[in-house]
Amino acid sequence: MLNPVWIQTFATVAAARSFTDAGRQLGLSQSSVSEHIRRLEENVGRRLFVRDTHSLAMTPDGEALLVHARLILQALARAESQFSAPRLQGRVRLGTSDDLAQGPLPKVLAAFRNSHPDVELEITIGMTGKLYELMDAGTLDLMIGKRRDGERRGVPLFHGALEWLAVPGTVADLSRPLPLILVNEPSVTRAVVLDTLAKAGVQWRIVCSSSSHSGCVAAARGGLGLTVRARDLAGRGLVPPVNADSLPALPQVEFISLAARRLSRPAETLLRLLQKSDLRGSRLDD
Incomplete structure (x- = not known):
């Protein structure tokens, strides 16, 4: 098994090109850095560095492992960020046209729910014209639907x-x-x-x-x-x-997202997710 501590040490040595400098960055002794690299090399069964008294170079296997090491460290950072951040709480009132609701929107909402289980979602499905009325009345935080003729508000999602x-x-x-x-x-x-x-x-x-x-x-x-x-x-x-x-x-018609002037953190988070997602459905002719 690849120990994340060894992986971090390995990536730091690869960037610093020095066991001493890597140890300084990680707060480790040079002997500890050497031990991490030795155990990692034993674990993968490959030599990762070529060392002499004056230089340090990566082997082809080291270069290959570095690609995976970066991905592993990025995944660990994302996991730590998710679980160290305060959990979102509150309610989001989302309005959506039913043609979008029948597309991939449920998958987007499921992803939001999985990441933020303490947020209550209140979803209103209706004609875009009605959703604009609800937005203007202040009963929705967000809406996604078609851009109304003459309307300038909203952020474009896609054209259909x-x-x-x-x-x-x-x-x-x-x-x-x-x-x-x-x-x-x-x-x-x-x-x-x-x-x-x-x-x-x-x-x-x-x-x-x-x-x-x-x-x-x-x-x-x-x-x-x-x-x-x-x-x-x-x-x-x-x-x-x-x-x-x-x-x-x-x-063509333009599909947009529209948000209230003042949003809660949960509503802002869902809005960013909607704007990054491809809400176009795949054609289903069966």
Whole structure:
């Protein structure tokens, strides 16, 4: 077994190129440094340094071990940092659109929970428009969703191109009003879709409305009509119509994170994690 103390001594000697200087940095005698290196060499069964009275050089095996030593020491430092820091406590009120909630967001929340088990998460899932209202009312600490038209607040997370979706084999009949399945107002996606169709001069009719994207996906899977989602968050079991190229091209939408002006440490920690994570889901067509 590789003793972390020996590994630390080895890495320090490799950087200092001197047993004496390494001992000074570690607060050890030169004989102790030599003993650590000797026992490490015995443990790995390889010579790590070539020494004479005037110089110290690493062997190829020493160079190879140094790569692993640095990774080991970095992992130990991260572990010590996590468990020596005060545990976060409190509550975070997070709002998310349901299309993001159905993507990799649960994995991000699980990672946060594992690192900070004493923090209570209060999650609100709703249409982005409603989440903006809750943010403005001060009932959410954070929200992630689509950027509302004309909105300048928020930090971009990613862009997603909207696409038409239906059950496999669907051919959109452009000689008749398109049967649409859309979320209720207020909805960024609904506004974008209807504006695009109006500009293209394409007629439509709403055959089904839902309070959630998951409801729209369910209706579309039932064959009621066409729905729309960001390509990276496409609905399970749905694909673009056979003649999708004949339909008006839909624009990209921007997904953002938005935070209250004053955040608790738990909320700041979750916000940083969300902004570093890739919240785009993988496409699931089965």
